[in-house]
Amino acid sequence: LALDKADFRHRFIDLESGQLAIELRAPSLMGGDLFGWYSTLIGGNPILERTLRSSLRSFGELAWARLAHAPMTGDLLRDFYAAVVPRQMRKALGEFFTPQWIAERVTKQAVELAGMTAKPARILDPSCGSGTFLVTALRRAMAVGRNSGLTRSEQTVAAIDSVYGFDINPVSPLMSRVNLLLALGDRIEELENVSFHVYQADSILIPEEHVGPLTMDEIKATLRIPLVIGNVMLPKGLASLDAVEAVVQIIDQSLHRSRPTARFVTRLRPELKRLGIEGEDLDDGLQAAADLYDRLTELHSKGNDGLWAHVIEQSFAPRVLAPVDIVVGNPPWVSWKNLPQEWQERSEPVWTQWGLWQRKIRGQGTPMSDISTLLLARAIATYCGSGVVALLLPEGILLNEPGGRAIRRCVLKAGGLRSERTPIQFDPLYVDDFSTLNPFPDASNHPIALYVRAGEAPEFPFETTQWTRAVARTSLRPADRWREVEGRLKATRVAMEPVDSSDIASRWRPKISEEEVSRRSSNIPASYTWGQGFHTRGADGLFYCEVVSPKPLHGRLVRIKTRPDLGRNTRSIASETLEVEAKYIWPLLRGQNVNRFEVTDSGLHCIVLHDPNRLADILTVSEVIEKAPRIYDYLEGHLERLRQRSAYDMEISEERPWGIQGTSWRHMSANAHLVVARYMYASKRP
Numbered sequence: 001l002a003l004d005k006a007d008f009r010h011r012f013i014d015l016e017s018g019q020l021a022i023e024l025r026a027p028s029l030m031g032g033d034l035f036g037w038y039s040t041l042i043g044g045n046p047i048l049e050r051t052l053r054s055s056l057r058s059f060g061e062l063a064w065a066r067l068a069h070a071p072m073t074g075d076l077l078r079d080f081y082a083a084v085v086p087r088q089m090r091k092a093l094g095e096f097f098t099p100q101w102i103a104e105r106v107t108k109q110a111v112e113l114a115g116m117t118a119k120p121a122r123i124l125d126p127s128c129g130s131g132t133f134l135v136t137a138l139r140r141a142m143a144v145g146r147n148s149g150l151t152r153s154e155q156t157v158a159a160i161d162s163v164y165g166f167d168i169n170p171v172s173p174l175m176s177r178v179n180l181l182l183a184l185g186d187r188i189e190e191l192e193n194v195s196f197h198v199y200q201a202d203s204i205l206i207p208e209e210h211v212g213p214l215t216m217d218e219i220k221a222t223l224r225i226p227l228v229i230g231n232v233m234l235p236k237g238l239a240s241l242d243a244v245e246a247v248v249q250i251i252d253q254s255l256h257r258s259r260p261t262a263r264f265v266t267r268l269r270p271e272l273k274r275l276g277i278e279g280e281d282l283d284d285g286l287q288a289a290a291d292l293y294d295r296l297t298e299l300h301s302k303g304n305d306g307l308w309a310h311v312i313e314q315s316f317a318p319r320v321l322a323p324v325d326i327v328v329g330n331p332p333w334v335s336w337k338n339l340p341q342e343w344q345e346r347s348e349p350v351w352t353q354w355g356l357w358q359r360k361i362r363g364q365g366t367p368m369s370d371i372s373t374l375l376l377a378r379a380i381a382t383y384c385g386s387g388v389v390a391l392l393l394p395e396g397i398l399l400n401e402p403g404g405r406a407i408r409r410c411v412l413k414a415g416g417l418r419s420e421r422t423p424i425q426f427d428p429l430y431v432d433d434f435s436t437l438n439p440f441p442d443a444s445n446h447p448i449a450l451y452v453r454a455g456e457a458p459e460f461p462f463e464t465t466q467w468t469r470a471v472a473r474t475s476l477r478p479a480d481r482w483r484e485v486e487g488r489l490k491a492t493r494v495a496m497e498p499v500d501s502s503d504i505a506s507r508w509r510p511k512i513s514e515e516e517v518s519r520r521s522s523n524i525p526a527s528y529t530w531g532q533g534f535h536t537r538g539a540d541g542l543f544y545c546e547v548v549s550p551k552p553l554h555g556r557l558v559r560i561k562t563r564p565d566l567g568r569n570t571r572s573i574a575s576e577t578l579e580v581e582a583k584y585i586w587p588l589l590r591g592q593n594v595n596r597f598e599v600t601d602s603g604l605h606c607i608v609l610h611d612p613n614r615l616a617d618i619l620t621v622s623e624v625i626e627k628a629p630r631i632y633d634y635l636e637g638h639l640e641r642l643r644q645r646s647a648y649d650m651e652i653s654e655e656r657p658w659g660i661q662g663t664s665w666r667h668m669s670a671n672a673h674l675v676v677a678r679y680m681y682a683s684k685r686p
Contacts, residue, residue: 101478107390163180164198199318261294387453410452431448432467433464466494542562581630
């Protein structure tokens with residue numbers, strides 16, 4: 001804070017360029033992303049300078065001493081990030097930071113299933129967040145290294161080189177690297193440099209092997225990344241993480257020293273040879289690196305460089321990483337409908353190539369797919385060809401129809417890469433069921449840890465541990481260790497299998513004992529049917545309303561007040577008071593109004609534009625204009641929003657945009673007896 005303007009500016013430039021990290025002997029700690037642009041503007045922007053000085057003053061008031069001397073057990077920056085980034089933003093990104101005890105349990109179990117309890121293991125977290133799993137893996141690797149016969153510094157280097165992480169959020173890799181650096185403790189002093197394999201990269205939509213017509217420059221290329229500076233080609237000789245890191249390091253060094261291209265090539269040659277790259281692969285690699293260096297030198301001369309070499313390294317890293325032994329992590333839980341449209345369009349071919357895209361039964365709908373499913377597939381197909389993949393996933397992966405069926409088939413269809421041209425089977429090995437624990441402090445969800453082995457045929461049943469609190473309301477703090485938490489939990493072990501033995505994609509639930517099977521094996525048909533209650537597919541704020549007239553008005557109308565505040569995506573819409581056709585206004589019973597053997601009045605109604613005599617039939621636009629013109633006038637301005645909804649088993653179309661989903665329609669009758677179940681668990685019945 002005491003620095004003058006010039007020194008203050010230069011210090012931030014050093015910070016964002018990575019020079020400060022080099023001085024700290026951790027060259028990969030910082031630098032190399034698109035968010036350091038502000039540093040060059042500090043000198044000419046007094047407001048920016050004052051803002052940065054104020055931020056630094058606030059940071060200086062934090063308890064850094066306590067942070068620096070805290071026990072090195074896990075994630076030291078999670079609480080800081082959660083306090084700075086609004087919860088709503090973290091929810092939109094699907095970011096729910098993993099409790100330390102879950103990371104330790106999942107890593108420990110994955111290592112045991114991989115048969116590597118006492119062996120070194122290469123471990124990847126493809127959605128590493130602030131690094132909870134990475135720190136757990138690093139600490140495990142250092143513990144295993146003590147019996148390796150290596151010196152302590154050699155053990156540390158081996159441990160660092162066994163841990164890999166990707167995350168698309170630019171803040172997350174930085175937090176992971178800092179947490180890893182802090183986890184090393186005094187071992188840092190024994191190392192000349194510390195470089196972590198943690199990259200800002202999209203671990204799902206990775207650079208693919210080139211398909212289609214090739215230019216003369218692309219004939220020998222293995223991979224290609226399209227960037228705003230043009231396509232970047234990677235020949236076979238450079239298609240490894242070590243080679244890419246070496247090229248980027250020498251490019252960075254050479255640009256700062258203004259080396260001519262010939263000197264750059266001369267300097268790079270021994271680095272590639274040291275990696276075992278020889279002959280034609282070496283010549284092709286040097287030529288590709290020289291072409292890239294020429295382009296970056298031109299940018300350097302215009303003052304537009306400083307990051308492209310690192311952007312290229314981070315972009316290629318997920319594709320050139322050699323297969324690891326174990327993949328662990330807590331991927332984002334973001335449903336398809338909530339993904340940005342651009343990412344939806346880019347990812348749709350990846351869903352379809354692995355057979356994860358459920359076909360529509362009818363109409364215009366798509367299933368409620370979750371991005372965590374796609375990352376599981378990527379881990380199996382690309383990162384861990386014969387190892388163990390262990391990810392925290394929504395409990396619905398075991399139960400949902402049809403959303404979970406694609407994964408429960410235990411096979412990925414032939415993909416788009418040359419190495420993925422045959423179907424890939426995987427075997428579900430184990431499930432840790434944390435669904436009743438509500439373990440994430442800032443979210444209410446039901447996670448499980450699914451462990452699978454890539455490349456093997458599925459076998460059933462498989463073991464599952466259902467974890468519950470031994471004593472109700474026992475505290476499970478995010479920073480607790482597994483050895484502390486395990487004693488507070490009760491473990492119930494069951495065997496899991498498909499509910500339909502002839503269809504492995506049917507719901508997975510605990511195996512029924514032979515005694516119970518015998519008891520149920522009579523020929524008496526089931527005396528009940530069951531299904532989901534109605535679901536507006538994101539239109540609660542348009543369909544839900546209050547009836548404000550005490551009795552029907554003239555012309556069989558009723559006065560309503562719309563409730564856009566009850567919808568996630570309609571809260572910006574103003575409420576209206578309208579007179580509409582009473583025939584299509586139904587009393588609304590929500591799950592929160594259902595208790596044991598009683599219901600309470602919700603005070604709400606719902607607009608239901610289905611045929612009252614055949615509830616499965618959705619009224620057409622023409623029918624609504626004729627039969628309920630006032631409701632049509634209300635919804636007309638929202639037709640596009642209604643048509644954009646997704647529903648896998650119901651028609652949402654130009655002619656029928658207001659459908660409401662729910663198998664409960666077939667249960668609605670004057671003499672029906674209905675039982676309402678609030679939740680369905682893998683180990684329970686409705």
